[in-house]
Amino acid sequence: MNDITLLTSPTRDRQTIEATYLDAIVRDDVFAAGAFQMALPKLWTVDTFGADNMPSGEKPVIELARARPGVPDAFGATHDAIVQVWSAKLPRVMNGSDWLWRWAATQGYVIHALRELPTKNGIMGDAVLTSEKTGRLHRMVTMKDGDLIFLVDGSVDPRGAPQDPNLQEIALLAAMRFKLLSPSGTRYAEPMSEETVTSTLGQIGFFLPQSWNRQTAGEAPEQGAVSSYVTKLGDAVAGTLVVALGGYDTTAQQLEDTLIAKLENQGQNFGPATKTLEADKQGYRFSTWRREGTVSGQGDVQLLTMRGSFDGLPVSIAMLTAVPQTAFESYAVNRRVFEIVVESHAIGLL
Structure with a gap:
């Protein structure tokens, strides 16, 4: 059939x-x-x-x-x-x-x-x-x-x-x-917070469920900024979100490559990126990508990323998640969170 x-x-x-x-x-x-x-x-x-x-x-x-x-x-x-x-x-x-x-x-x-x-x-x-x-x-x-x-x-x-x-x-x-007949008008299943990441050159704001917690981020690029967020299922990390702004001498691709290099140093390996979306938000163009990967001794993962540039200011958003075959609920939640961040984000220069 x-x-x-x-x-x-x-x-x-x-x-x-x-x-x-x-x-x-x-x-x-x-x-x-x-x-x-x-x-x-x-x-x-x-x-x-x-x-x-x-x-x-x-x-x-x-x-x-x-x-x-x-x-x-x-x-x-x-x-x-x-x-x-x-x-x-x-x-x-x-x-x-x-x-x-x-x-x-x-x-x-x-x-x-x-x-x-x-x-x-x-x-x-x-x-x-x-x-x-x-x-x-x-x-x-x-x-x-x-x-x-x-x-x-x-x-x-x-x-x-x-x-x-x-x-x-x-x-x-x-x-x-x-x-x-009596819709609530509420878009999201969870309470949201409005997060901001600020560098010396600009700022990005976006919505994120309150079930995600900001972590100590790694070293930021020159003139840039980086913030990391995680969500947990029990005591285990079920998803990681990294939002980065670069300097005028960097690109969103370079920000993404730097993150991938750090993840590979931690025993994770990723294949080539596949474009999933190209969009224009009032003259600001960005694209989303997907990479399949593995974690040594743990199994398969996915890396969902966004690359954008606003008046020369590069922005990178990345979501590290399990794959649906191994942890479907975590994957489905992380996929939707990535979409919410991408659809809600706004960038401004300082």
Whole structure:
């Protein structure tokens, strides 16, 4: 079933879609922040599980609501269609796409196709999957609000034809028209602090979760400055962030090379850099890169870096993290923290 593709827009015409679906408002018997609206076929019913049913540290994932055909001839009934809405509490920042990948792996789903959807709250996941336990075809999409992930999970009995893209229509319409009725407006799952690194020539400011602590930094370049931050999982360091400003006679590439040389002296080895993004922020151009590496006797790591130059002032941001295959949660948190630092950073000359 590797040829199951992701349906990205309904195949039926707009008039037929509007005649088939309506927007259902779900406000009763759900916790206040979980009230939502989504498109469902007509003649469907929605079950909820009580206003005290909410995700928590002890129960991080809950089923918020379940919708299904209310009569035998309702649209989707022949394939036992269901739309479930789940809610999960995030203790740390994380992209919805990474959360979905992990959820699928732990619940026995096979991902056939997944796309990442950029939003102001991070990168969300949109995937078509099958269940190894039930054989059902699932279409899952994540949304995020503050420290909550919402998952729209529409599934059907494919009846031997999981490749039929129309089987994803109910889930796709539910996700496309899903919205929270009382969103918090909070972008991040953790409290943030505004950090600054200042040199004799300039300053960089950025947001960083308060779960990260500033450490004593190494020697700064001439006219420059460097700050280091770490986060821990228990007593072990789970991620390291290094932010550096250089002098006018250095480049961001040289700042990065200096860091890599220090890491290699500590027994770490890295391959060549692969560019992952090139961006322009009001005339300030920067790029992000990824390097795969190893730590002697410990396994694989990744180095995520950013190189920028503002009016000749070089800036380097680097995140050292585990790889997803060995420590997925640490990797997912660090990936999102790196994105937050990159998207929030601002530079000025002194």
